[in-house]
C-alpha cells in the first residue's frame with residue numbers, strides 16, 4: 019500500500035517547507051508492503067551477514083577522538099561502491115552522501131558516528147563466538163555505521179525513491195571530547211536551515227531517544243606560587259583549595275524537577291609530596307534535560323568552587339600568596355528547544371513503525387547524542403537503536419550480539435527514512 023493518498027493543499031505544501039512547523043506536522047508511517055519498501059526490507063533481511071561484516075571490518079579500523087580519518091575514508095569507499103559515487107568527506111571529516119528525492123518532500127538526515135572513546139593504541143580486533151562479537155566500539159557506534167550502509171544498499175537495490183532528499187552521514191566527534199563537532203558543523207554550516215528531520219543510529223535494540231540531556235563540562239584549574247612543604251609552610255595550596263571545592267560540590271543539593279546531576283570525574287595536580295602544590299586541575303560534568311536546572315547547577319558549582327577557594331585563601335591570612343582559579347569549557351551539549359514527547363509526530367511514527375515490524379514499543383527516553391544539536395534548534399530529531407543487543411559500551415569489554423530479529427534495526431531505520439521523506443505519494447489535483 020502506498021503512503022495514504024491525500025490532497026496536497028497549498029497549505030500542506032507550505033508546511034512541508036517550514037522546518038519549525040514540522041514538529042507539529044503529521045507524518046504518515048509508510049506501510050511495509052509498499053512495493054519498493056518491501057523490496058528494500060527483504061533486501062535488509064537477506065544482507066544481514068553482509069551487514070555484520072561491515073560492522074566488524076569498520077570496527078577494526080581505529081577511530082579515536084579527532085582521529086576518525088582512516089575509518090571515514092573506508093566508509094566513503096564502501097558507500098560509494100554501493101552505487102553512490104557522490105559520497106564525499108567534508109571539511110571536518112564527516113562522510114556525506116546525498117540521495118536526491120523525486121521532489122516535494124522533507125529532507126531527512128540519517129547518521130551514525132565514526133569516533134570511539136578509545137585512545138590510540140587500543141586493540142580493536144573483533145573476537146567472534148557465534149553471533150557474539152567483542153571489541154571496543156563494536157556496538158557504539160560501528161552498529162550505527164553498518165545500519166547506514168545497510169539502508170544505503172537496500173535503497174539502491176530496492177529502487178526506493180523518496181520524495182524528499184535523503185542524506186546519509188558517518189559523522190565525526192560524537193563522543194565526549196569531540197563535543198558533537200561533526201553534527202554541529204552540519205547544522206551550523208554546511209546544511210544550516212536545510213534539514214527537516216534528523217536521526218542518529220546510536221545504541222542497540224529498538225529504543226528511541228527523544229529528549230536531549232544537556233551538559234556542561236569544565237576543566238577547572240587552581241594555581242598558586244607553591245613552595246617547600248616545610249620551609250614555606252603557611253601559604254595556601256592549590257590542591258587544598260581544590261579539595262575544599264570538591265567537598266563543597268559533594269554536598270550540593272541538585273535543583274528540584276527534571277533530573278539534574280554533577281560529577282567531578284578527574285583530578286590532577288601537584289609536584290611532589292613535599293611541595294605545597296602550585297597547581298590542581300579537576301574536570302567537572304553537570305547534566306540536565308531542563309535548561310533552567312542546568313543553569314542553576316552551573317551557578318551552584320561555581321559558587322561551591324568560589325567558596326572553596328575563598329576558604330583556602332582565608333586560612334592563611336598572613337601569606338601574600340593567593341590561589342587563583344581559571345575555567346576552561348571542555349564541552350557543552352545543548353538541551354532541546356522544544357519538548358518532544360511520545361506524541362510528537364516524529365516520535366509517534368517511530369513507535370508506529372516498531373509496531374509495524376511486530377515488536378513491542380518502548381517509551382522514549384532521554385540521552386546525550388548527536389541529536390542534541392538539531393533538538394536545540396527546534397528541528398525534529400531522535401536517536402534510534404540499531405537493533406540486536408549488547409553491553410559494556412565505552413569499555414574495552416564492549417560486546418554485541420546479533421539476535422533473530424537483529425535485522426529489524428536497519429529495517430526500522432529505512433522505514434523511518436521513507437516515512438519522513440515521503441514516498442509514492444499520490445497527489446490528487
Ligand SMILES: [Zn+2]
Pocket residue numbers: 131158159192220221
Ligand atoms: Zn555512540
